[in-house]
Amino acid sequence: MAVGLEVRVPFRDHRLVEYVFNAHWSLKTHDGGEKSLLRGAVADVLPRSVLDRVKSPYPSTQDPNYTVELQRQAGELLRADDPALSLLNERWIREAVTTPAREVDSGTRDVLERFLDMSIWLEQHGPESKV
Numbered sequence: 001m002a003v004g005l006e007v008r009v010p011f012r013d014h015r016l017v018e019y020v021f022n023a024h025w026s027l028k029t030h031d032g033g034e035k036s037l038l039r040g041a042v043a044d045v046l047p048r049s050v051l052d053r054v055k056s057p058y059p060s061t062q063d064p065n066y067t068v069e070l071q072r073q074a075g076e077l078l079r080a081d082d083p084a085l086s087l088l089n090e091r092w093i094r095e096a097v098t099t100p101a102r103e104v105d106s107g108t109r110d111v112l113e114r115f116l117d118m119s120i121w122l123e124q125h126g127p128e129s130k131v
Contacts, residue, residue, distance in 0.1 A: 014125040060106065067101040070112040077119050084118040 013126070020028070023037060030036045038050055075097045086094070093115050096108045104112075 012121075014121075014127070017121075018127065060109070064101055067104045067109060067112075070109060070116065071097050071099075071101060071104075074112045074115050077115065082119050083122050084115055087118060088115055 020037060028035075028037045030040070035041070043051060074093060078093065078097060080089075081127060088111075092111050096104065096111045097117075099108060
């Protein structure tokens with residue numbers, strides 16, 4: 001992030017991500033809602049109005065050049081056979097890269113953003129899985 005305040009940084013710590021990823025699903029949704037594990041962890045420090053707030057999409061850029069750039073970067077990773085491809089639906093990513101930018105909806109943009117985020121995360125932390 002070039003400027004501004006990134007409030008998700010604490011949640012991107014690889015140790016936290018690994019812990020939550022490996023937590024049993026029943027723990028993650030113990031109260032029947034989303035983010036139960038996180039909400040439970042901070043329940044004593046946040047007001048009820050924040051804890052019970054329904055998730056809402058954040059405002060996103062409407063600049064068509066943003067989508068073009070997402071497609072360009074994702075296309076480069078596709079050609080490089082990026083490791084993130086093994087974790088995501090490659091067909092969706094290929095379709096998102098080849099769809100004309102003006103026809104890309106928010107869901108498709110999410111696919112591209114998640115692919116790029118996953119690629120960066122894997123590059124920085126290089127987790128290993130034991131099968």
